[in-house]
Amino acid sequence: MLDINFIRQNPDKMKETCRVKNIDLNIDEILKLDKERRELIKKTDSLRAEQNKIKKGEIEKGRKIKTELKPLLERLSLVEKEYNSLMLLVPNIVSDDTPVGPDETYNKEIYRWGEPKNFDFKIKDHIQLGKDLDLIDLKQGVKTSGFRGYYLKNEAALLELALIWHVVLRMTAKGFSPVIPPTIIREFALIGSGHFPFDRNEVYQIANPGRLADGNKIKEPLFLGGTSEPSLLAYFAGKTLTEKELPIKIFGFSQCYRSEAGSYGKDTKGLYRLHEFMKVEEVILCKNDVNESNKWLEEMREISQEILEELELPYRVIQISTGDMGAGKYKMYDIETWMPSRNNYGETHSDSNMTDWQARRLNIKYIDEKGEKRFVHTLNNTVIALPRILIAILENYQRKDGRIDVPKVLQKYLGFKIIPRK
RNA sequence: GGAGGGGUGCGCCGAAUGGUAAGGCAGCGGAUUGCUAAUCCGUAGCGAGUAAAAUCGCUUGCAGGUUCGAGUCCUGUCCCCUCCGCCA
Numbered sequence: 001m002l003d004i005n006f007i008r009q010n011p012d013k014m015k016e017t018c019r020v021k022n023i024d025l026n027i028d029e030i031l032k033l034d035k036e037r038r039e040l041i042k043k044t045d046s047l048r049a050e051q052n053k054i055k056k057g058e059i060e061k062g063r064k065i066k067t068e069l070k071p072l073l074e075r076l077s078l079v080e081k082e083y084n085s086l087m088l089l090v091p092n093i094v095s096d097d098t099p100v101g102p103d104e105t106y107n108k109e110i111y112r113w114g115e116p117k118n119f120d121f122k123i124k125d126h127i128q129l130g131k132d133l134d135l136i137d138l139k140q141g142v143k144t145s146g147f148r149g150y151y152l153k154n155e156a157a158l159l160e161l162a163l164i165w166h167v168v169l170r171m172t173a174k175g176f177s178p179v180i181p182p183t184i185i186r187e188f189a190l191i192g193s194g195h196f197p198f199d200r201n202e203v204y205q206i207a208n209p210g211r212l213a214d215g216n217k218i219k220e221p222l223f224l225g226g227t228s229e230p231s232l233l234a235y236f237a238g239k240t241l242t243e244k245e246l247p248i249k250i251f252g253f254s255q256c257y258r259s260e261a262g263s264y265g266k267d268t269k270g271l272y273r274l275h276e277f278m279k280v281e282e283v284i285l286c287k288n289d290v291n292e293s294n295k296w297l298e299e300m301r302e303i304s305q306e307i308l309e310e311l312e313l314p315y316r317v318i319q320i321s322t323g324d325m326g327a328g329k330y331k332m333y334d335i336e337t338w339m340p341s342r343n344n345y346g347e348t349h350s351d352s353n354m355t356d357w358q359a360r361r362l363n364i365k366y367i368d369e370k371g372e373k374r375f376v377h378t379l380n381n382t383v384i385a386l387p388r389i390l391i392a393i394l395e396n397y398q399r400k401d402g403r404i405d406v407p408k409v410l411q412k413y414l415g416f417k418i419i420p421r422k
Numbered sequence: 423g424g425a426g427g428g429g430u431g432c433g434c435c436g437a438a439u440g441g442u443a444a445g446g447c448a449g450c451g452g453a454u455u456g457c458u459a460a461u462c463c464g465u466a467g468c469g470a471g472u473a474a475a476a477u478c479g480c481u482u483g484c485a486g487g488u489u490c491g492a493g494u495c496c497u498g499u500c501c502c503c504u505c506c507g508c509c510a
Contacts, residue, residue, distance in 0.1 A: 041470050045479040052479085054490065056441060062490025186500095220500065238432060363432085371451080 001360040002090050004034055013093065020100050020322035021091050030090070033083040040076040044069060088197055091327035092357040095294070098331055099321040106321035107334075113305065114314030116338045117396060124402075125341030126394045127270045130156065132402060133420055135394070136271065148260070148268075148275045152387060155419040159393065159406070160278065160386050162413040164253060167280050167307060167384045174303060176249045176282055181231035183254050184222050192237060192362035193230035194328035194354070201261040202226060228252030229380045232283040233362055240373065241366040247286040247296065251383055254279065271387045272346065280383040285364065285376045288356055293377035294331065297353040300381035301333050304349045307384060310409045313392050314338035316345050330355045335382075340395040348388050351381040 007014050007030065014027045047069045054062050099108045130136025135156035141149035152160055172178055184206065190196040195203060204224040225231050232252045241248070256279045260266075267273035282303070284296045301317065308315045320332040332352045336345030356375035359365070365373045397405040404419040411417050 038470070041479080045470060048480085049478055051491080052442060054442090056491090059490050064490090066490060240432065365432095367450090 001087055001357060002092065003360070004087070007031070007090065008034065014090070017091055017093050020094070020102075021325070021327060022102055022323045023089070023091050023327055025086070025089050025091075030083065030086050033079055033086065037076070037079050037083055040072055040079060044072050044076060047072070085197075088191065088361075089327070092330050092355060094322050094325070094329070095290075095331040095353075097319075098325070099319060101321040102323040104321065104324040107324055108319045108321070109316050110319050110333075111305075111317040112314075113309060113316070114312070114338070116314050116340070119340070119398075121400045123340050123395065123398060125270065126391045129394050129398060129404065130271075133404065135419070138270070145275070148273065150271060150274065150387075152390075155404075155414075155416075155421065156387075156390060156394070158414055159410065159419075160390060162410045163384055163386060163389065164278065164280060165413055166410060168251075168253065170307060171251045171280070171282065171303075171383060174249075176251045179228075179232060179235075179250050179252045181228045181235070181252045181254055183225045183228070183231065183257070185225050185231055185234065186220065186222060188237070188362075189230040189234035190223055190225075193233055193358055194326065194361065195226065195230060198327055199226075202259050204257050204259050224257035225254065226258045227256050227279060227380075228254040228281045229283060232281070232380075233358060233364075233378060236285060236364045236376075237362040239364060241285070241364070241376065243287065243366055243368050246366060246376065247284050247292075249282070249284050251280060251282040254281075271391055274387075277388070278386045280385075282381050282383050284379045285359075286379070287366070287368070288374040288377055290330075290353075290355060290377070293353050293355060293379060296379050297331060297333070297351060297381075300379060301335070301351045304335055304351065304381060304383065308335070308337060308348075311389075311393065311407045313389075313396060314345075315348075326352075328354050328357045330357070337389065337392045338396065339392050340398075341391075346388065346391070348385055348392070349382040352379060354378045354380070 002014075007027065011027055011031060017023075018025050018027065047065055051062065051065050051069070054065075099106050101107075124132070127136065127138065130138075134154055135152070137151040137153060138149075141151045143149075144151075168178060187196065190203060203226055205221050206224055229252075231254070232250060236248070255276055257276050258274075260273060260275065263273060282300060284293075284300065286292050286296055305315070305317070315335050315337045318334045318336060320329075320334055325332045330353045332350070334347050335349035335351070337348040338344075339346045355377050358378045359375040364376050364378070366376055368374050393407060394404055397407065399405060406414055406417050406419065
């Protein structure tokens with residue numbers, strides 16, 4: 001969400017933003033509705049003012065005002081409904097240094113670390129390794145859970161837990177507060193984060209709506225979060241913080257659920273694209289100052305890079321182009337980690353500055369030093385996404401003898417250095 | 423899951439025969455006095471409006487209905503509490 005005043009004052013900039021972000025939205029229609037809305041408010045407010053002056057017993061006078069007021073209020077409610085739903089689609093503006101282009105081919109690689117290993121034997125992918133070493137059971141996973149179901153077993157399960165515990169300790173040491181947030185969430189949290197209305201199909205809805213005697217469904221639907229971000233942000237919804245409390249640095253650990261409705265036939269094998277997985281996600285709330293939020297964007301990116309470097313996994317950093325970033329994003333990086341079986345880098349991290357776009361939706365404010373209320377800036381970044389990072393570890397650390405080395409930094413949690421342990 | 427009670431100005435408490443949301447506490451701002459503080463004044467949010475004000479409107483968990491007028495009456499819904507049942 002953006003300030004309507006900003007849209008009014010910068011219609012051309014907004015149209016251009018929609019264009020470069022591939023968003024089909026009629027800005028003129030919003031401005032038209034805004035104008036009608038304000039005219040109706042003026043009329044209804046003055047009628048209501050008259051209505052409020054009515055004394056006891058002046059029934060006829062009241063009825064006359066009501067006759068005039070009712071159609072205006074009905075029209076206003078219609079206009080506001082339409083206006084509000086369009087306002088939810090208004091994208092955030094983008095940073096000046098964001099590459100402009102319609103799709104991911106315009107993304108820009110800005111950094112690369114580590115050399116993909118040259119194997120002097122025929123490598124296996126994580127699916128084969130998982131089968132051979134009894135680490136991953138996809139067959140039974142599908143039987144139990146359906147398409148994209150999986151079991152992680154033995155050392156793979158331990159490795160996943162070790163990775164989580166490792167990054168939890170790292171993040172805590174860096175001053176982020178750990179949170180285990182709810183994953184069953186209400187609609188407002190997903191509207192607030194910006195996942196709705198854009199990606200509604202990708203989110204699982206749960207809690208069957210109840211039925212009245214007449215058969216109408218009425219109960220409030222609930223959803224399974226695809227990341228802990230909406231849940232972490234919603235913690236602050238409707239709150240007014242003080243500048244002293246900022247920045248707020250937290251990280252959440254949760255199971256994440258994705259319907260992958262738009263991905264049929266894509267990445268159908270292995271652990272790359274799943275309906276449920278565990279992820280550690282960091283969120284920062286800071287002052288309404290783009291220099292400051294951009295600084296945090298870089299800092300979060302560096303934390304992710306540091307963790308990959310500790311794990312000795314080659315990666316590259318991509319700056320995402322306008323056409324490939326979500327509506328709410330101001331600036332965005334992805335990190336891709338080397339996955340030998342793909343003979344390529346695969347996306348493992350996503351780092352975004354949302355400026356005040358989410359804060360407006362969720363009404364998260366703070367009182368600045370001058371005593372004025374302002375919306376915070378929000379940011380989110382992947383600390384580690386499981387089991388995608390497991391793919392990278394299993395494949396990059398595989399040995400000629402079919403076993404797998406454990407990254408040095410994780411050995412202390414596991415108590416063994418090679419999979420299978422013996 | 424069953425029975426009952428409740429939700430009042432972004433914090434806590436709390437009043438209002440269907441007649442236009444008192445009051446107190448906390449916090450914040452200011453004044454004054456100075457001994458771990460007291461006293462006094464101001465201060466809800468959102469929207470329309472304005473150069474800024476003034477001013478007007480809306481908001482009693484949320485959505486709708488009845489009415490000239492709803493915190494109050496009606497319907498639905500969300501949440502909290504008590505008891506019973508079930509339960510990791």
